[in-house]
Amino acid sequence: MKQFHKDIRNDRFYHGLAIIASFFIFFSFFGIFGIYSSLMLIGIFLYVIYFINHLYEKNIDRKLAFINLRQSIRLYPGETGQLEFHLRQNGWLPMFGARLVMTFDSNIQMGNQSKYESMNISTVEKRLNLFGRESRKISIPFTATKRGIARVRSLRIEIPSLFGYGKITLTLKELVKAEILVYPEIKKVHLNHRSKHQKMGEYQTNFSIFEDPITSYGTRDYAPGDPLNRIHWKSTAKKQVFQSKVVERVNQRSWLILLNVRTMDSPAFTDRIENLISTVAYLSRYATMKGIPYELLINVPKRGNVPFYHVSNGYGRDHYAHSLEVLARVNTQGLTASFNSCLAFGKSIGRSHPYVFHIGEVEQSFLASYQEMENTGTSVYVMHERFQTTWFESFKSHQEVAK
Amino acid sequence: METHQFVKDVKAEIGKVIIGNEDTVEWILxxxxxxxxxxxxxxxxxxxxxxxxxxxxxxxxxxxxxxxxPDVLPSDVTGIHFFNPKEQQFELRVGPVVTNVLLADEINRATPRTQSSLLEVMEEKQVTIDRETVKIEPPFIVLATQNPIESQQGTFDLPEAQLDRFFMKLKMPYPKIEEERQIMQAHRMDTERPIPNPIFTKEVLKELSEKVRQVHISEAVENYILDIVRTTREHPYIEVGASPRGTIALMKSVQTEAAMRNRSYVTPSDVKKMAPLVLSHRMVLTLEGATKHNQKEIMGEVLQQVNVPVEHSVER
Structure with missing residues (x-):
């Protein structure tokens, strides 16, 4: 199957070429020698040009292959990258003076030549010469300008016809499998949260009043007061002395980060969305560096068991990368979901998190849910912004300020 | 015995059970x-x-x-002293680690404490149980398997020190279509799969190992290895670069690679081929690096940066 859709545009002279050639040949029959035979030669010559051009137009894309390899490039704003495409002409027909024209999302800037077509789409052009039986790598450098996903929306090759009487446009039928993910900027936030070990959980720690009876890591001699179910019978049999299991000390120290993307009492995205996303990115980074597990909920709808953008509880570098990817995929041109339903889901999972961070507008309807969380021992922190400074306050002090 | 011929024989033996994955088999050898x-x-x-x-x-x-x-204890791996009432004294019962070939299946399901119990034995080929050290007769080889850490439920990342002790970390790709067809056909009937014959005797292993050490490494290739290792320590996306243990492992692996190709000298392409397998897992990426690339991609960048020695000049 051909990869390109072909559109041929010839100018009027080209269409007239065949008529002129026929005209010359027709008149050449009125004489045998002299000027008349020259007319015939010119006619045949024009016919040959017409015919070769026709063949060229018909066959130029027959064996042309665009190697559509999957590319996923991840960058932070301001960083540069390079998109690479491979074009292979398996036939003998060359392309001279062709132009590769690409449209792409405008959160990346391709070279200096890119032009804005509309608010979100830009175009870039590149000169292209390709001989027959030749393969060429086309590299297009770009700079990431703002958070989001950039894809090549269309790719076409404009080839001038062989004798310059028109233009062949080959438009790639399939989607270009290249995706550029621009992560959000990370904005520093003042975080005066203190880690308290209030709840039993599953994260191993050196000091905690809680123990996980399942994760034993060794045995020691039995001491009076050790419960019977702590005795390691296999080890006792081996050593012939009562042995008690030594288990890991655990606590709960994970975060639940809730991002409300809506403006107050409206389903629209807030104007401060980029700022809020940067704050979430900072919290994720901070948690990763401190080894704190976290879960992320954003009131942007999606299909699936959890009907919102959701990063399940986890920690480490891969988890952080996944969180940044989800944040990069928040499309401000899309829909938002009700934060109350998001909060209801958050409440159901929030019991396992001792800390909840709220980012975005706080509406009156959220307060009861947060108060309920506080009552069950969860510490809720609310984001505040003033004079380009962002900080978190505990829910209690937030309410006092609100009063 | 020639190394390349021997490798061919072993591959044929393993080929009785494993279809495809020839490169992986070669790298394990x-x-x-x-x-x-x-x-x-x-x-x-x-x-x-x-x-x-x-x-x-x-x-x-x-x-x-x-x-x-998760409930395997360090003492289940290394061994314990137990009291023998008949003899009225403590006796040593060594764990499964005292062997020649140890298959550590799903190693990342063990807790970090249990994983750490392999540290001594993997490097020093000895195990200390309650102040008593047990030497392990060579050869001692750990073949470990793990699933990629996608979901963190019930799995624990291997610590860096442990990863560094692995000579190679290999990712097994999906089989090719034709190989998968053969696998399908082989499993159509529930017949018992053949078991490979033991052909790697201790003597053969020693002989091969000695032969491989004779493979010549020119100064230029030596410098190339050192440049690669140094670059891993200076790359902006790498927090911890390859260790000297990694350098030694790379040198040994390229010598073996050359011997397996029936050559008595190492070429830079051997180094290029083996470096991602031997060094990638020893590098710890920075937070920013980890969000953009994986270790193999960074290793690819490192190899691009380092000048490859050529006969008359230096070419990038």
Whole structure:
């Protein structure tokens, strides 16, 4: 199957070429020698040009292959990258003076030549010469300008016809499998949260009043007061002395980060969305560096068991990368979901998190849910912004300020 | 015995059980000749355990397997002193680690404490149990398998020190279409799969290992290895670069690679081929680096940066 859709545009002279050639040949029959035979030669010559051009137009894309390899490039704003495409002409027909024209999302800037077509789409052009039986790598450098996903929306090759009487446009039928993910900027936030070990959980720690009876890591001699179910019978049999299991000390120290993307009492995205996303990115980074597990909920709808953008509880570098990817995929041109339903889901999972961070507008309807969380021992922190400074306050002090 | 011929024989033996994955088999043999430990990682169902078992069977020696679960204790791996009431004294009962080939299946399901119990034995080929040290007779090889850390439920990342002790970390790819067809056909009838014969005797292993050490490494290639290692320590996306243990492992692996190709000298392309397998897992990426690239991609960048020695000049 051909990869390109072909559109041929010839100018009027080209269409007239065949008529002129026929005209010359027709008149050449009125004489045998002299000027008349020259007319015939010119006619045949024009016919040959017409015919070769026709063949060229018909066959130029027959064996042309665009190697559509999957590319996923991840960058932070301001960083540069390079998109690479491979074009292979398996036939003998060359392309001279062709132009590769690409449209792409405008959160990346391709070279200096890119032009804005509309608010979100830009175009870039590149000169292209390709001989027959030749393969060429086309590299297009770009700079990431703002958070989001950039894809090549269309790719076409404009080839001038062989004798310059028109233009062949080959438009790639399939989607270009290249995706550029621009992560959000990370904005520093003042975080005066203190880690308290209030709840039993599953994260191993050196000091905690809680123990996980399942994760034993060794045995020691039995001491009076050790419960019977702590005795390691296999080890006792081996050593012939009562042995008690030594288990890991655990606590709960994970975060639940809730991002409300809506403006107050409206389903629209807030104007401060980029700022809020940067704050979430900072919290994720901070948690990763401190080894704190976290879960992320954003009131942007999606299909699936959890009907919102959701990063399940986890920690480490891969988890952080996944969180940044989800944040990069928040499309401000899309829909938002009700934060109350998001909060209801958050409440159901929030019991396992001792800390909840709220980012975005706080509406009156959220307060009861947060108060309920506080009552069950969860510490809720609310984001505040003033004079380009962002900080978190505990829910209690937030309410006092609100009063 | 010629190394390349021997490798061919072993591959044929393993080929009785494992269809495809020839490169992986070759790389594991490279590690075995160097008495290096191998970590196999891939998604479930690609034949990691079957391959590890088949390789283990080709080695003529003791074979033990530990199926790691979160409740395996360090003493279950290394061994314990127990009181013998008949003799009225403590006796040593060594763990499964005292063997020639240890298959550590699903190693990342064990807790970090249990994983750490392998640190001494993997490097020093000895195990200390309650102040008593037990030397392990060579060869000692750990073949470990793990699933990629996608979901963190019930799995624990291997610590860096442990990863550094693995000679190679290999990712097993999905089989090609034709290979998968053969696998399908082989499993159509529930017949018992053949077991490879043990052909890697201790003597053969020693002989091969000695032969491989004779492979010549020119100064230019030596400098190339050092440049690669140094670049991993200076790359902006790498927090911890390759260790000197990594340098030694790379040198040994390229010598073996050359011997397996029936050459008595190492070429820069051997280094280029082996570096991602031997060094990638030893590097710790920065937070920013980890969000943009994986270790293999960074290793590719490092190899691009370092000048490759050529006969008359230096070419990038």
């Amino acid at each position: 490279n590690a075995l000749i160097n008495e290096g430990h191998v970590l196999l990682e891939s998604v479930p169902g690609t034949g990691k355990t079957t391959l590890a078992k088949s390789i283990a069977r080709t080695i003529d020696g003791d074979f033990n397997r530990i199926q790691f679960t």
